[in-house]
Amino acid sequence: MLGIPSYKPKFHNSGKSFKNEFEKTLTELIGKKIEPYWLMWDLNEDEWLADGPVVLEIDGQRFEFTAYQLDDFSMTVNSFELSEKLDWYGSGDEMPLTWKENPKIELSKNLNKAITDINILTYDFYQKNKESEFILVGIEFVLKKESESDAENFFSIYNGLDQNELKNTELQIENQIKRIKITGYNNGYK
Numbered sequence: 001m002l003g004i005p006s007y008k009p010k011f012h013n014s015g016k017s018f019k020n021e022f023e024k025t026l027t028e029l030i031g032k033k034i035e036p037y038w039l040m041w042d043l044n045e046d047e048w049l050a051d052g053p054v055v056l057e058i059d060g061q062r063f064e065f066t067a068y069q070l071d072d073f074s075m076t077v078n079s080f081e082l083s084e085k086l087d088w089y090g091s092g093d094e095m096p097l098t099w100k101e102n103p104k105i106e107l108s109k110n111l112n113k114a115i116t117d118i119n120i121l122t123y124d125f126y127q128k129n130k131e132s133e134f135i136l137v138g139i140e141f142v143l144k145k146e147s148e149s150d151a152e153n154f155f156s157i158y159n160g161l162d163q164n165e166l167k168n169t170e171l172q173i174e175n176q177i178k179r180i181k182i183t184g185y186n187n188g189y190k
Contacts, residue, residue, distance in 0.1 A: 002052050002066065003040065003088040003097055006081075009053070009066050009074035015122040015136045015180045022075055026118050026182045032059045033112045034141065034155055038082060041100035048104075049097060050163040055082070056155075058115075067159035071135040106168045110143050110155050117142035119179035121158055121171060134178050140171060 012018040040052025086097035122134035138158025
Protein backbone atom coordinates (compact mmCIF):
# COMPACT_ATOMS: atom_id res chain seq x y z
CA MET A 1 0.00 0.00 0.00
CA LEU A 2 1.10 3.59 -0.66
CA GLY A 3 3.97 2.46 -2.83
CA ILE A 4 5.36 -0.08 -0.33
CA PRO A 5 4.36 -3.66 -1.17
CA SER A 6 4.64 -5.00 2.40
CA TYR A 7 3.12 -1.96 4.17
CA LYS A 8 -0.14 -2.63 5.99
CA PRO A 9 -1.18 0.50 7.89
CA LYS A 10 -3.81 0.10 10.58
CA PHE A 11 -6.05 3.13 10.34
CA HIS A 12 -7.89 4.79 13.20
CA ASN A 13 -10.34 7.66 12.98
CA SER A 14 -10.91 8.09 16.71
CA GLY A 15 -8.37 9.66 19.04
CA LYS A 16 -9.64 7.41 21.81
CA SER A 17 -9.06 4.17 19.86
CA PHE A 18 -5.60 5.39 18.79
CA LYS A 19 -4.73 6.19 22.42
CA ASN A 20 -6.06 2.82 23.62
CA GLU A 21 -3.83 0.98 21.17
CA PHE A 22 -0.66 3.07 21.43
CA GLU A 23 -0.53 4.81 24.81
CA LYS A 24 2.01 2.40 26.31
CA THR A 25 4.23 2.54 23.21
CA LEU A 26 4.06 6.33 23.04
CA THR A 27 4.65 6.76 26.79
CA GLU A 28 7.95 4.92 26.40
CA LEU A 29 9.09 7.57 23.89
CA ILE A 30 8.89 10.45 26.39
CA GLY A 31 12.42 11.54 27.21
CA LYS A 32 13.79 9.92 24.01
CA LYS A 33 14.85 11.80 20.87
CA ILE A 34 13.75 11.80 17.26
CA GLU A 35 16.92 10.85 15.46
CA PRO A 36 16.66 10.79 11.68
CA TYR A 37 13.36 10.87 9.83
CA TRP A 38 12.53 9.94 6.26
CA LEU A 39 10.05 11.21 3.71
CA MET A 40 9.07 9.49 0.48
CA TRP A 41 10.71 11.53 -2.26
CA ASP A 42 9.63 11.85 -5.91
CA LEU A 43 12.89 11.94 -7.86
CA ASN A 44 11.31 13.31 -11.07
CA GLU A 45 9.82 16.32 -9.29
CA ASP A 46 12.52 16.51 -6.60
CA GLU A 47 9.88 16.93 -3.92
CA TRP A 48 8.22 15.20 -1.01
CA LEU A 49 5.42 12.83 -1.97
CA ALA A 50 3.15 13.70 0.97
CA ASP A 51 0.89 10.70 0.32
CA GLY A 52 3.61 8.31 1.48
CA PRO A 53 4.28 7.54 5.15
CA VAL A 54 6.44 9.74 7.37
CA VAL A 55 9.05 7.62 9.16
CA LEU A 56 10.69 8.70 12.43
CA GLU A 57 13.50 6.84 14.14
CA ILE A 58 13.25 7.02 17.92
CA ASP A 59 15.38 4.91 20.25
CA GLY A 60 16.42 2.56 17.45
CA GLN A 61 12.89 1.87 16.21
CA ARG A 62 11.11 3.19 13.14
CA PHE A 63 7.66 4.71 13.66
CA GLU A 64 5.63 5.02 10.46
CA PHE A 65 2.78 7.55 10.31
CA THR A 66 0.24 7.95 7.53
CA ALA A 67 -2.75 10.23 7.05
CA TYR A 68 -5.27 8.85 4.59
CA GLN A 69 -8.54 10.22 3.26
CA LEU A 70 -10.05 12.85 5.57
CA ASP A 71 -10.29 10.95 8.82
CA ASP A 72 -7.86 8.03 8.87
CA PHE A 73 -4.49 8.06 10.60
CA SER A 74 -2.10 5.17 11.13
CA MET A 75 0.94 4.45 13.24
CA THR A 76 2.97 1.29 12.75
CA VAL A 77 6.34 0.28 14.16
CA ASN A 78 9.10 -1.36 12.09
CA SER A 79 6.50 -2.69 9.65
CA PHE A 80 8.58 -2.42 6.48
CA GLU A 81 12.20 -1.97 5.47
CA LEU A 82 13.41 1.32 4.03
CA SER A 83 15.44 -0.71 1.54
CA GLU A 84 12.24 -2.17 0.03
CA LYS A 85 11.70 -1.04 -3.58
CA LEU A 86 9.06 1.68 -3.81
CA ASP A 87 6.45 1.52 -6.56
CA TRP A 88 3.53 3.95 -6.51
CA TYR A 89 0.60 1.77 -7.59
CA GLY A 90 2.40 0.24 -10.54
CA SER A 91 3.91 3.45 -11.93
CA GLY A 92 7.39 1.88 -11.82
CA ASP A 93 10.18 3.91 -13.42
CA GLU A 94 7.72 6.59 -14.58
CA MET A 95 7.60 7.80 -10.98
CA PRO A 96 10.90 6.88 -9.33
CA LEU A 97 10.74 7.14 -5.54
CA THR A 98 13.28 6.94 -2.75
CA TRP A 99 13.45 7.69 0.97
CA LYS A 100 15.08 11.03 1.70
CA GLU A 101 16.62 11.46 5.14
CA ASN A 102 15.98 14.71 7.07
CA PRO A 103 14.91 16.80 4.04
CA LYS A 104 13.07 19.65 5.77
CA ILE A 105 15.43 22.12 7.47
CA GLU A 106 12.76 23.52 9.81
CA LEU A 107 12.11 20.02 11.19
CA SER A 108 15.68 18.76 11.04
CA LYS A 109 16.74 21.38 13.58
CA ASN A 110 14.47 19.59 16.08
CA LEU A 111 16.29 16.28 15.82
CA ASN A 112 18.03 14.94 18.90
CA LYS A 113 15.95 17.05 21.31
CA ALA A 114 14.22 15.21 24.14
CA ILE A 115 10.51 14.55 23.68
CA THR A 116 8.79 16.21 26.65
CA ASP A 117 5.15 15.59 25.69
CA ILE A 118 3.14 13.69 23.12
CA ASN A 119 -0.37 14.68 22.10
CA ILE A 120 -2.86 12.94 19.88
CA LEU A 121 -4.49 15.57 17.69
CA THR A 122 -8.23 15.52 17.04
CA TYR A 123 -10.24 17.97 14.98
CA ASP A 124 -13.83 19.19 15.17
CA PHE A 125 -14.44 18.80 11.45
CA TYR A 126 -18.13 19.72 11.66
CA GLN A 127 -17.62 22.58 14.16
CA LYS A 128 -20.34 21.27 16.48
CA ASN A 129 -18.02 21.12 19.53
CA LYS A 130 -19.34 17.68 20.47
CA GLU A 131 -16.92 15.08 21.74
CA SER A 132 -18.28 12.51 19.27
CA GLU A 133 -17.59 14.82 16.31
CA PHE A 134 -13.81 15.13 16.89
CA ILE A 135 -11.88 12.98 14.41
CA LEU A 136 -8.28 11.80 14.71
CA VAL A 137 -5.98 13.93 12.55
CA GLY A 138 -2.46 13.30 13.81
CA ILE A 139 0.21 13.31 16.46
CA GLU A 140 2.29 16.05 18.03
CA PHE A 141 5.71 15.53 19.59
CA VAL A 142 6.60 18.43 21.90
CA LEU A 143 10.36 18.77 22.21
CA LYS A 144 12.65 20.40 24.73
CA LYS A 145 12.85 24.14 24.06
CA GLU A 146 16.16 25.80 23.21
CA SER A 147 15.01 28.89 25.12
CA GLU A 148 11.87 30.15 26.84
CA SER A 149 10.81 31.96 23.65
CA ASP A 150 11.33 28.91 21.40
CA ALA A 151 7.98 28.24 19.70
CA GLU A 152 9.42 25.91 17.04
CA ASN A 153 9.84 22.96 19.38
CA PHE A 154 7.30 20.63 17.76
CA PHE A 155 7.40 17.75 15.32
CA SER A 156 3.79 17.29 14.25
CA ILE A 157 2.45 14.88 11.65
CA TYR A 158 -1.18 15.39 10.72
CA ASN A 159 -3.80 14.97 8.03
CA GLY A 160 -3.67 17.77 5.48
CA LEU A 161 -6.80 16.69 3.58
CA ASP A 162 -5.84 13.20 2.41
CA GLN A 163 -2.08 13.60 2.69
CA ASN A 164 0.52 14.05 5.39
CA GLU A 165 1.46 17.50 6.63
CA LEU A 166 4.36 18.39 8.92
CA LYS A 167 4.77 21.34 11.25
CA ASN A 168 7.42 22.54 13.69
CA THR A 169 5.11 24.89 15.65
CA GLU A 170 1.96 24.18 17.64
CA LEU A 171 -0.94 23.30 15.35
CA GLN A 172 -3.90 25.66 15.75
CA ILE A 173 -6.92 25.67 13.47
CA GLU A 174 -9.65 28.11 14.52
CA ASN A 175 -9.99 26.53 17.99
CA GLN A 176 -11.01 23.24 16.41
CA ILE A 177 -8.00 21.20 17.57
CA LYS A 178 -8.34 19.16 20.74
CA ARG A 179 -5.32 17.41 22.20
CA ILE A 180 -5.37 14.05 23.97
CA LYS A 181 -2.27 14.01 26.11
CA ILE A 182 -0.21 10.87 26.56
CA THR A 183 0.20 10.83 30.31
CA GLY A 184 2.71 8.23 31.27
CA TYR A 185 5.76 8.37 33.46
CA ASN A 186 9.06 7.64 31.78
CA ASN A 187 12.71 8.58 32.27
CA GLY A 188 12.02 11.32 34.81
CA TYR A 189 9.58 13.15 32.58
CA LYS A 190 5.99 13.73 33.74
